[in-house]
Amino acid sequence: MTKKEKALQVVETIKNTFGDAVLDTGGHAGDTYIRIDSKNIHSVLSYLKNELHFTYLTDLFGTDRFTSEERFEVIYNLVSLKTGTRIFVKTWIEEESPVLPTATDIWPAANWNEREVWDMFGIRFEGHPDLRRIFLPEDFEYHPLRKEFPLLGIPGSFELPTTTPNTE
Amino acid sequence: MSLEKSLNNQGFLTTSLDFVTNWARANAVWPMPMGLACCAIEMMAFAGPKYDASRFGSEVMRFSPRQSDVMIVAGWCTYKMSHAIRRIWDQMPDPKWCIAMGACASTGGMHRCYGVVQGVDNFLPVDVYVSGCPPRPDALLNALMQIQEKIKNEHSTTLDT
Amino acid sequence: MEKNISLLDKANPTFFKKHQDALLKSLEDKHTTVELDETDPLGTRMILNMGPQHPATHGVLRLLLELDGETIVRNRLDIGYLHRGVEKIAENKTYQEFMPYTDRMDYLSPYSNNVALCTAVEKIAGIEVPERAHYIRMIGCELARISSHLLYLGAMVMDSGAISFFIWTFRERERLYDIFDNFGGHRFTISHSRIGGVHNDLTPEALSMIREFVDTFPAEVAGWKKLLNKNRIFIDRNLNVGKISYEDAIAYGLTGPNIRAIGVPYDIRKFDPYARYDQVEFDVPTRLEGDNLARYFIRVEEMLESIKIIRQCLDKLPKGPVRADNAKHSYPSKDEVYYSMEGMIHDFMMTDTGVCPPDGVEAYHAIEAPKGELGFFIQSDGTGHPWRLKINSPSFTNLQGLEKMLDGEMIADTVVMIGGVDPVMGDSDK
Numbered sequence: 001m002t003k004k005e006k007a008l009q010v011v012e013t014i015k016n017t018f019g020d021a022v023l024d025t026g027g028h029a030g031d032t033y034i035r036i037d038s039k040n041i042h043s044v045l046s047y048l049k050n051e052l053h054f055t056y057l058t059d060l061f062g063t064d065r066f067t068s069e070e071r072f073e074v075i076y077n078l079v080s081l082k083t084g085t086r087i088f089v090k091t092w093i094e095e096e097s098p099v100l101p102t103a104t105d106i107w108p109a110a111n112w113n114e115r116e117v118w119d120m121f122g123i124r125f126e127g128h129p130d131l132r133r134i135f136l137p138e139d140f141e142y143h144p145l146r147k148e149f150p151l152l153g154i155p156g157s158f159e160l161p162t163t164t165p166n167t168e
Numbered sequence: 169m170s171l172e173k174s175l176n177n178q179g180f181l182t183t184s185l186d187f188v189t190n191w192a193r194a195n196a197v198w199p200m201p202m203g204l205a206c207c208a209i210e211m212m213a214f215a216g217p218k219y220d221a222s223r224f225g226s227e228v229m230r231f232s233p234r235q236s237d238v239m240i241v242a243g244w245c246t247y248k249m250s251h252a253i254r255r256i257w258d259q260m261p262d263p264k265w266c267i268a269m270g271a272c273a274s275t276g277g278m279h280r281c282y283g284v285v286q287g288v289d290n291f292l293p294v295d296v297y298v299s300g301c302p303p304r305p306d307a308l309l310n311a312l313m314q315i316q317e318k319i320k321n322e323h324s325t326t327l328d329t
Numbered sequence: 330m331e332k333n334i335s336l337l338d339k340a341n342p343t344f345f346k347k348h349q350d351a352l353l354k355s356l357e358d359k360h361t362t363v364e365l366d367e368t369d370p371l372g373t374r375m376i377l378n379m380g381p382q383h384p385a386t387h388g389v390l391r392l393l394l395e396l397d398g399e400t401i402v403r404n405r406l407d408i409g410y411l412h413r414g415v416e417k418i419a420e421n422k423t424y425q426e427f428m429p430y431t432d433r434m435d436y437l438s439p440y441s442n443n444v445a446l447c448t449a450v451e452k453i454a455g456i457e458v459p460e461r462a463h464y465i466r467m468i469g470c471e472l473a474r475i476s477s478h479l480l481y482l483g484a485m486v487m488d489s490g491a492i493s494f495f496i497w498t499f500r501e502r503e504r505l506y507d508i509f510d511n512f513g514g515h516r517f518t519i520s521h522s523r524i525g526g527v528h529n530d531l532t533p534e535a536l537s538m539i540r541e542f543v544d545t546f547p548a549e550v551a552g553w554k555k556l557l558n559k560n561r562i563f564i565d566r567n568l569n570v571g572k573i574s575y576e577d578a579i580a581y582g583l584t585g586p587n588i589r590a591i592g593v594p595y596d597i598r599k600f601d602p603y604a605r606y607d608q609v610e611f612d613v614p615t616r617l618e619g620d621n622l623a624r625y626f627i628r629v630e631e632m633l634e635s636i637k638i639i640r641q642c643l644d645k646l647p648k649g650p651v652r653a654d655n656a657k658h659s660y661p662s663k664d665e666v667y668y669s670m671e672g673m674i675h676d677f678m679m680t681d682t683g684v685c686p687p688d689g690v691e692a693y694h695a696i697e698a699p700k701g702e703l704g705f706f707i708q709s710d711g712t713g714h715p716w717r718l719k720i721n722s723p724s725f726t727n728l729q730g731l732e733k734m735l736d737g738e739m740i741a742d743t744v745v746m747i748g749g750v751d752p753v754m755g756d757s758d759k
Contacts (some may be wrong), residue, residue, distance in 0.1 A: 003601070007719075023289075027296065028453070028690040028691065028692055028694075029452050029453060029455065029685075029690075029692045030452070031691075031692055031693055033691075039239075055579050055580070056582060056583065056595075057582050058704070058721060059704065059706070059721040061614075061706070061719045061721075063708060063716075063717045063719075064447060064717070065387070071230075074708070077693065077706070077721070081579070081593065082593060084593055084600060084691075088599070088693070106463075107580060107582065108577075108580045108581050108733075109580060109581050109582030109726065109729065111729060112725065112726075112729045114270050116725075120416075129438065132351050132352075132355060133351075133409075134408065134409060135283075135408070135409035135410060135412035135558035135758055136248065136412065136479050136515075137247075137248050137345045137347070137409075138281070138345070138347040138350075138351045138440055139345050139346070139347045139349040141349055144282055144283075144414055145414075145416060145417055149282075149417075150282075151280075151282065151414075151418065151421055152280065152281065152282060153281070153282025153283070154282075157282075158247035158248075159247075159344065159345075160250060160285065160290060160291055161250055161251045161254035161255075161291045161295075161344065162291075163291055165258045202382065202386075204410075204411060204431050204435060204754065205387070205433065205754075206412060206432075206517075206518060207386070207434035207753050208388070209436060209437065209480075209517070210516075212499065213499065213502070213503065213506075214494075216496060216499035216500070216503070217496050217500050217503070218499075218500070219505045221550060221756045226607070231382075231383075233618070243411075243681070244411070246409075246410060246411060246412055246413065248345070248410050249381060249389055249410040249411070250411055251345065251380045252343040252348040252380065252382055252405055253382075256382055278429060278433075279415060280418075280432070281413055281414045281418050282417070283412050283414045283415055284413045301518070301707045301721060302516075302517075302518065306514065
């Protein structure tokens with residue numbers, strides 16, 4: 001079977017098991033994605049790891065769709081080393097206090113990736129052991145990858161060191 | 169000033185002393201490499217076998233600020249890192265100089281965005297700017313030679329530091 | 330008498346107070362605070378800060394190590410000292426304009442990053458690349474792999490104590506720089522690979538330089554292997570240091586030589602081949618021990634495999650154009666731009682608007698960079714600027730594995746382990 005057929009088979013299995021939690025499927029140029037409802041995302045991911053052997057989490061990241069409803073999107077990039085398949089699982093969450101269940105109990109690799117999503121977008125992950133900012137200092141108050149944050153930054157959001165020598 | 173007065177304005181003596189001090193300082197400029205990003209690799213090449221920096225006096229790259237003369241900031245400086253760089257600059261004893269290596273250290277370079285300080289001279293007194301992305305090690309050698317020129321023209325004996 | 334003194338009172342930071350507070354709080358357990366016994370100095374634990382500026386941390390990496398004597402009990406990594414928001418910059422630039430930023434991500438092997446972006450854009454926009462360009466890209470990628478592993482070797486062996494090794498590997502790197510200078514115009518961050526192909530063909534002089542390199546390099550490596558492979562000091566410093574188990578390696582998502590050191594033969598060149606890697610023969614070195622010594626062996630073997638690949642590419646190099654001819658997909662050649670009106674208009678349109686993938690599609694493509702799996706996920710909105718460009722950088726995931734590996738090790742092995750995992754901070758702090 002080619003990679004594409006194996007991925008489509010995985011999509012079929014998920015559709016049969018979870019029924020209406022699967023909102024959309026598709027793919028372009030050889031990739032395959034499944035969009036899941038944000039309430040069932042944790043059970044789908046556990047099923048993918050435990051039953052379908054997707055033990056390797058390559059990447060976890062967020063996107064800002066900049067629509068008025070369900071603004072943020074979180075995408076999981078999963079690989080099954082046993083069958084040699086790659087699949088993308090997506091979910092959409094709303095803009096007002098976005099929250100998702102954490103995936104660190106399924107894959108410990110999700111730890112730093114979820115911290116990055118929190119840092120860049122402001123999406124909280126419930127149950128994460130250590131949700132702090134990862135790239136920017138905690139003193140920074142904004143979430144830079146949101147579309148309304150200006151590229152050049154907001155003056156005064158970071159402190160610069162003083163130019164008089166600190167003789168301590 | 170007091171030294172000149174006490175020697176009754178014997179300019180000849182202080183200038184000779186200057187010459188010797190400056191010659192000694194210029195030919196033993198030990199760099200402190202603040203190697204942050206890709207320019208750090210060119211800085212390593214500058215200290216490497218082909219463009220040897222130690223024949224100009226920069227015998228060792230002293231990573232301890234207390235033992236170095238010139239700080240070479242190589243790479244883009246983020247706001248988060250700027251405090252650490254300033255702290256290390258303050259720990260260096262006088263006389264000290266600073267080389268801003270590369271476009272990113274001089275002016276922020278191609279990174280015109282929220283995280284990068286647009287030029288390390290926003291918080292450090294830079295003496296020589298080297299352009300290039302990354303500058304060839306020859307360009308960094310030229311910068312080192314300009315620092316040596318600068319040192320040789322100083323009035324070291326009567327300076328306050 | 331024991332007193333509970335909080336770490337925060339002792340540290341008293343002068344800048345970024347909230348950040349230092351959060352970091353130190355996370356190092357303490359939620360349920361117990363570190364008990365500092367004021368009467369008996371041997372009963373306390375020390376928090377050592379290997380700060381962002383350090384000779385051996387391979388860039389600006391900060392480690393907070395909680396030490397019990399010489400053993401590391403807990404540790405936290407603080408990254409982000411080189412974060413510039415490259416993904417946000419990408420949303421404002423065309424795909425070709427973004428090429429120099431990819432050079433500066435993993436700055437030890439810039440050619441592979443260029444090829445990664447090119448292949449991702451070619452996948453989402455459906456661009457055909459001519460055969461000769463594929464082989465030139467493969468030669469460039471493998472030379473970049475050798476260059477990155479040479480720096481790894483020099484830095485790690487220098488960290489283990491043998492300083493002259495650094496000079497030897499830099500001498501070889503200078504030869505590679507001369508090759509890149511000849512056909513690319515710049516010593517390392519060259520942006521030679523373009524969307525739709527490659528910028529210019531390899532000159533005959535560059536080809537002869539590559540052949541000469543390929544003929545003389547294995548003898549150098551044989552000399553180094555004779556020095557290191559059975560060296561008692563090197564083996565003592567690296568054997569059983571930084572061991573990670575098979576389940577942990579997959580669970581923490583390690584990539585590149587780190588996961589191949591524990592027995593998982595996951596190499597994107599074999600998993601999902603790109604750029605004619607399925608038409609050259611090479612092995613993927615894999616080991617079972619999972620410690621630092623295994624990573625060293627794998628990287629040296631990978632350098633020799635790269636030489637094999639370059640030899641086959643040089644033999645198979647077909648004649649033909651080096652860039653796609655389609656005006657909407659790639660830049661026209663300079664002759665056309667200077668001497669024909671259509672060429673000039675195409676050049677202008679490519680610079681102004683750029684490659685426009687279809688609206689609403691997304692694609693992911695990964696390559697096997699020397700550090701691991703470097704992937705670009707592009708979401709397009711129909712214009713020449715990506716809507717979202719996510720970079721899956723190998724050093725980010727490898728550093729997460731390093732946080733796990735450091736628990737229980739001795740502090741003197743920290744430096745060797747960082748060298749063994751081989752992170753590049755420009756890559757991990759995008």
